[in-house]
Amino acid sequence: MPLISPLLWQGLPFKHADGEMDFLGMHDHWHAALGKAAGGIPEFRLDNLKDMGEIHQRLHDELTQTLGIEPSPDFSLFDLNQSQGWTLFMQLHSIEHERLRAATGL
Numbered sequence: 001m002p003l004i005s006p007l008l009w010q011g012l013p014f015k016h017a018d019g020e021m022d023f024l025g026m027h028d029h030w031h032a033a034l035g036k037a038a039g040g041i042p043e044f045r046l047d048n049l050k051d052m053g054e055i056h057q058r059l060h061d062e063l064t065q066t067l068g069i070e071p072s073p074d075f076s077l078f079d080l081n082q083s084q085g086w087t088l089f090m091q092l093h094s095i096e097h098e099r100l101r102a103a104t105g106l
């Protein structure tokens, strides 16, 4: 599966079930690729971010530590069940994934 630009996630609307499924699959794929590129990061299937905020955050923290770059924002603080939390998460998190993409050369 080719990796699409994480910046496309920025515009994902709140409560769009199909869009969310696509995002979750692609985001999981991205984390697997980033973990492999950084090296030494265990794979963890991320199929539901609403209940896996802390695990997702730990993966981001491990990535930035392994890559030796500034830490990610704490994405576990965003309430993805609220429209505003969702929108802010999608904006910040996609920019962060683009930064990780650049840092790994993917």
Ligand SMILES: [Zn+2]
Pocket (backbone or CB within 6 Å): 027, 031, 056, 060, 093, 097
């Ligand atoms: Zn992520």
